[in-house]
Amino acid sequence: MRQISMKRNHLSNPFKIKGNWYKGNLHTHTTNSDGDLSPEEAVAWYKDRSYDFLAITDHGKITKVEKKFPDFLLIEGVEIGAEKAELGQGYHIVCLNISDLPELKEVPSVQEVIDIVRERGGKLIIGHPYWSALTFSDIISLSNEILGIEIFNSTCDLAIGKGFSTVHWDDLLIRGKKVYGFAVDDSHNFTAAPFDAGAGWIMVKAKHLTKENILEALEEGDFYSSCGPIIKDISIDGNGKIKVSCTPVVRINFICDRTSGKVFRAEKGSSLTKAEVTLGEVKYVRVECIDKEGMAAWSNPFFLKKWA
Ligand SMILES: [Zn+2]
Ligand SMILES: [Zn+2]
Structure with a gap:
C-alpha cells in the first residue's frame, strides 16, 4: 500500500x-x-x-x-x-x-x-x-x-x-x-x-x-498560502486518496510531477467547495484552489513516502 x-x-x-x-x-x-x-x-x-x-x-x-x-x-x-x-x-x-x-x-x-x-x-x-x-x-x-x-x-x-x-x-x-x-x-x-x-x-x-x-x-x-480562498481541510490516506475542502472557488487543481494531476472546474455560474482524487504513480501533490476573481490558495506539497 x-x-x-x-x-x-x-x-x-x-x-x-x-x-x-x-x-x-x-x-x-x-x-x-x-x-x-x-x-x-x-x-x-x-x-x-x-x-x-x-x-x-x-x-x-x-x-x-x-x-x-x-x-x-x-x-x-x-x-x-x-x-x-x-x-x-x-x-x-x-x-x-x-x-x-x-x-x-x-x-x-x-x-x-x-x-x-x-x-x-x-x-x-x-x-x-x-x-x-x-x-x-x-x-x-x-x-x-x-x-x-x-x-x-x-x-x-x-x-x-x-x-x-x-x-x-x-x-x-x-x-x-x-x-x-x-x-x-x-x-x-x-x-x-x-x-x-x-x-x-x-x-x-x-x-x-x-x-x-x-x-x-x-x-x-505547517502553513498554506493565499490571495483569498480559505483551505478548510486536506486529508491524504494511505492509498493515495487526497481530499480538499475550501471556501467557494471555481477551480481546484491537484498539481503533481510531470503530466500527472487533475483539475476540477465548477459549472458556469456555480462553485466548488471540495474535491478528491486518487493519485497514480506520482512523487508529490500540491493543491490550488482558485476563486472566480482568479485569486488562489496553495497548499504546500505532500511527497509520497517512497520519495520522502
Ligand atoms: Zn525584492
Ligand atoms: Zn521586497
Missing part, C-alpha cells in the same frame, strides 16, 4: 495537527527603505486588518520597531540583494529572525548571505524568482539551505505581471527538492496605487502566537 506521510521529513499536514491558524505577511518595506509608511504605520496597517504577524524586510537594513503592539507578533527581517544569476539579474533573499547584520559587500554572494543569516539563527526565502529572472538551476543548489521560494509576490504581479513563480516551484519539487511556497505582499505602496499590501499572505498553524511557535511551524511546513 502506498503511504503518503505527514511527518516532518515528508512535509507536514497542517490540517491534521492541533493548533490555531495565524495570518501573516513575511515581506514588507517601510520608509526605512522604499516603502511609503513608517514602520509603526505599516505594523498598524496589518494589525487593523486582522493579521496576526508581520516581518518587516527593508532592503539591506534591519528595521527596529520601538512601539509595542499587543497580541501581534513582529519577526525581525531584512531583504538582501546578492550576486547575479544565470540570466543576469541578482537574487533577492528574504531573511527572517535576524536581529543584526555585519557590514556587507556591495554585492555579496548568495552563499555569503546564507552563511551570515544561518550563523545568526535566521531563515531564508528566495524572493520573487520570476521577477528576478531566476531559473530553477539558480535555486536548486541552495535548496537545502532555504525554507522555500515566494510563489506569489503582490508587488511583482502589479508592477510587471511577474508575481507568480509556481513553475519554478514545481521545477524544484520534481527534482525532489522539498521547498515551501510562500505568498507575500512585498508591500511598498500603502497610500498610492498600485496598492500592493494585503494581497498575498500565509496561514500558519501553530500552538501559540509566539516567535518560536511560528518559526517552528514555518520550518515544518
